[in-house]
Amino acid sequence: MSEDKIQIFIDGVVRYFNHTPDKSVQVGTPYLAEKGKPMALDMTGLIGVSGPDKGCVYFSAPRVLLKHLLLSIGEPDTSEANLVDLVGEVANTIAGNARASLGKEFMISVPVVIEGTPSTLHLPKNSRAYVIPINWKSYTAAVAICLEEN
Amino acid sequence: MQKFGIGKYRNIIVSVALFLLLDASVLLTNFYMSFQISEDATAVNLAGRQRMLSQRIMKSLLETDVSLFNSDARQNALDELQRSVNLFDNTLKAFKNGGVTTDANGFPVQLNPADPGKAQNALNAADEIWRPFLAGIKLLLLQGSNIDNPNFTARLQDAVQYGTANNLELLRLMNELTVALEDKATAKASRLRMIQTVGMSLAILNFLLILFHFLKQLKQSDAIIEQSRQETEEILETVNEGLFLLDEHLTIGQQYSKKLTQIFHREDIAGTSFQSLLKSLISEKDMSTAESFIKLLFKPTVNQKLIGELNPLNEIEIHIADDNGQYQSKFLNFQFSRVVVTGTISHVLATVSDITRQVMLSRDLDNARRQSESQMELLSTIMHANGDLMPMFVRNSVGSLEKINNILKLPSRSHVQHMGKVHQIYALIHGFKGEATSLGLTPFAELAHKFEDQLEALATNENLTGNDFLSLTVLLNQILRQLDAAEKLLERLAKLSQVAAQPEIAEKPDWTHFQNLADDMAQRQGKEVEIVCSGLNDYPLPAELASTVNRLCIQFIRNAISHGIETVQDRMDLQKTPRSEINIHFCRLRSGHWRLTVQDDGAGINTEQIRLKAIQSGLVTEQQSELMSQKQLIALIFSPTLSTQSAADMDAGRGMGMTVIRDLVKDQGGKINVATRAHMGSTFTITLPAATNLATQAA
Numbered sequence: 001m002s003e004d005k006i007q008i009f010i011d012g013v014v015r016y017f018n019h020t021p022d023k024s025v026q027v028g029t030p031y032l033a034e035k036g037k038p039m040a041l042d043m044t045g046l047i048g049v050s051g052p053d054k055g056c057v058y059f060s061a062p063r064v065l066l067k068h069l070l071l072s073i074g075e076p077d078t079s080e081a082n083l084v085d086l087v088g089e090v091a092n093t094i095a096g097n098a099r100a101s102l103g104k105e106f107m108i109s110v111p112v113v114i115e116g117t118p119s120t121l122h123l124p125k126n127s128r129a130y131v132i133p134i135n136w137k138s139y140t141a142a143v144a145i146c147l148e149e150n
Numbered sequence: 151m152q153k154f155g156i157g158k159y160r161n162i163i164v165s166v167a168l169f170l171l172l173d174a175s176v177l178l179t180n181f182y183m184s185f186q187i188s189e190d191a192t193a194v195n196l197a198g199r200q201r202m203l204s205q206r207i208m209k210s211l212l213e214t215d216v217s218l219f220n221s222d223a224r225q226n227a228l229d230e231l232q233r234s235v236n237l238f239d240n241t242l243k244a245f246k247n248g249g250v251t252t253d254a255n256g257f258p259v260q261l262n263p264a265d266p267g268k269a270q271n272a273l274n275a276a277d278e279i280w281r282p283f284l285a286g287i288k289l290l291l292l293q294g295s296n297i298d299n300p301n302f303t304a305r306l307q308d309a310v311q312y313g314t315a316n317n318l319e320l321l322r323l324m325n326e327l328t329v330a331l332e333d334k335a336t337a338k339a340s341r342l343r344m345i346q347t348v349g350m351s352l353a354i355l356n357f358l359l360i361l362f363h364f365l366k367q368l369k370q371s372d373a374i375i376e377q378s379r380q381e382t383e384e385i386l387e388t389v390n391e392g393l394f395l396l397d398e399h400l401t402i403g404q405q406y407s408k409k410l411t412q413i414f415h416r417e418d419i420a421g422t423s424f425q426s427l428l429k430s431l432i433s434e435k436d437m438s439t440a441e442s443f444i445k446l447l448f449k450p451t452v453n454q455k456l457i458g459e460l461n462p463l464n465e466i467e468i469h470i471a472d473d474n475g476q477y478q479s480k481f482l483n484f485q486f487s488r489v490v491v492t493g494t495i496s497h498v499l500a501t502v503s504d505i506t507r508q509v510m511l512s513r514d515l516d517n518a519r520r521q522s523e524s525q526m527e528l529l530s531t532i533m534h535a536n537g538d539l540m541p542m543f544v545r546n547s548v549g550s551l552e553k554i555n556n557i558l559k560l561p562s563r564s565h566v567q568h569m570g571k572v573h574q575i576y577a578l579i580h581g582f583k584g585e586a587t588s589l590g591l592t593p594f595a596e597l598a599h600k601f602e603d604q605l606e607a608l609a610t611n612e613n614l615t616g617n618d619f620l621s622l623t624v625l626l627n628q629i630l631r632q633l634d635a636a637e638k639l640l641e642r643l644a645k646l647s648q649v650a651a652q653p654e655i656a657e658k659p660d661w662t663h664f665q666n667l668a669d670d671m672a673q674r675q676g677k678e679v680e681i682v683c684s685g686l687n688d689y690p691l692p693a694e695l696a697s698t699v700n701r702l703c704i705q706f707i708r709n710a711i712s713h714g715i716e717t718v719q720d721r722m723d724l725q726k727t728p729r730s731e732i733n734i735h736f737c738r739l740r741s742g743h744w745r746l747t748v749q750d751d752g753a754g755i756n757t758e759q760i761r762l763k764a765i766q767s768g769l770v771t772e773q774q775s776e777l778m779s780q781k782q783l784i785a786l787i788f789s790p791t792l793s794t795q796s797a798a799d800m801d802a803g804r805g806m807g808m809t810v811i812r813d814l815v816k817d818q819g820g821k822i823n824v825a826t827r828a829h830m831g832s833t834f835t836i837t838l839p840a841a842t843n844l845a846t847q848a849a
Contacts, residue, residue, distance in 0.1 A: 002624075007620065010620070027616045027617040028561065029571060030620050032627055050478065109471070135563055
């Protein structure tokens, strides 16, 4: 998993936040998750990846961040359904960015939104996932990249 | 027959033709016979008329006789006699010899001579009676109608007399003729009925033959067709390849194997184009190459074997969404072969096999080969290193790197926080590097050095952000993976040598790697060093303590060679022995505390140099430094940003060695004491608390 590829996913999230009125998004120091133990916050938008790299990439965020984000983009309805949509949308942006940068070879599935911890089924067992904290306002979300090492 | 494709229908065609021929024959016979019967009917009628005429002649004669006084009636009777006689005579002759007579309507009728036998006999007998009668009547008629003519009356009387005598015989004979003719007609009619019955029976038999024999045949061939259809279906259901036919326009045929639907996760394949089947699954370039390739196959002049190599789809990777919307990667192999029917290429048969398993297997094999190559490299590294200390190294290193990961994991937003992380990580990676170097694990040492370089770059970055740490995290992952591999390899080695691993108590570990490390470093720096150890093997040490002692010694040796010990030349100039000595002494105090003393006979700590360096690196101001005691200045060597070496190299120079020692001792709750004299050397005394002394309890 090259640094460039990881950067593309980080850029996808940053790009999403940069389209919101409050652009004060900061990337935290990336770290490694324990093998087979996914890091997850309240809600997770997950995209499956196949092709030369296999595994998944997900965006995970606490509810409070998502609610605040909805309000900041002018959506007063912070119902669960809207939160789900929002997480899905962020995941979609990441996927779109990756597809644009990595081309057709990088096959990405439709985002799935999960509450809580994603099933370990989606995670490659023999490699550590990269977790990149995304700081927005006083909250912290994260992008996790779990791709099998070739 | 074959040419028109009616071979298998020949029998049925012959049968139908026979049926028609039979019908036609019956019809013709019927036609002929009915014509004859109609002739016979005329003859019967005429024969009947002869009976009537014989009586009418007699009647006319008698009428003439009774009309002696009525000339008109007499004349009428004579006229009628004349007509009747002529008609009778003509008809009799026609019956006898064949000839023309007139029918009831006055039309001429051709009669055939009556058949010999009854009819002819009757005719001959009648003729014999008739001849004299006719002559008599003719003589009468020649006399005119005058009754006064005596000849007339005489002739009349003759004729009446003859007629009266013979008229009943004549009637009987004519009746006989009629009956004979009727019999003949009846016989013909019954023959006709028989022919018709036979013909129709044959026709019906023929029909039944067609019905049963050929229907049976048809049913049999239908059953064969059904069976082969079913077999084809079974083959298409079961075959492990996707099979389908392509026509010249690259349209897929109506039949294809079930596997095809499974490979492409779609059902609507029949009649679609080949292009639409692979649309968005393969690149446009591959698609157009494949199209040209298949079109070439339809050209009879092109040799199929020769162009086989050009098939662009013999191992193609596709990514296809399955029923759950998840993408699957598949490797497919397409084979195309011509289908030749009666000398022309009618279709191209495409065979698609899912070769994902084979491809993955060969990739796995490749990976395994590569992995084993890198494992061999790693193995040779491990073999060259001090084997006993490897497990400890791996354990310590994983611990250090996990600590680094935990530091990275801590939330940080500001520049100061980021910088703090850089410094903390520095100390840990430097410790790792030292250990790797001491064990001669050059690949690990190099990775650590690369890591330090990247940290260096981060340390000088004024706009440091979290994102800048990404390369560090990637490298961290790389080192961890190498360590994982080394760990697995060591486990396997341990199993191989069947030596029970003793991770808790490492009895009398081998400390010769200190000398190796020293020799290695000293040689690079033009120095000579002798390591003298004592007490290290006097106690059974718990693994953790042994590891701490080992790491401390390594850092002290590195530090002493890099900073304290002079080159051989310098030592000789100073009247010192060219070979310097580092004394390592380990003992347990009465209090149960552990004491490690590392003493070198080098240049000692140059406090003035420390002072200058500290000012240079902004650690203290000049004024502050002037107020500092010797002890305080010496304490600065444990600060992470101070190094008295001017350039960093593989051995030292980033000023982290003493920081590593400080952190290690701090972690164990120990104390450090430093004593130094210029040109005489330095002595570091470490006291570690008894709490770590598990060995005493174990012993």
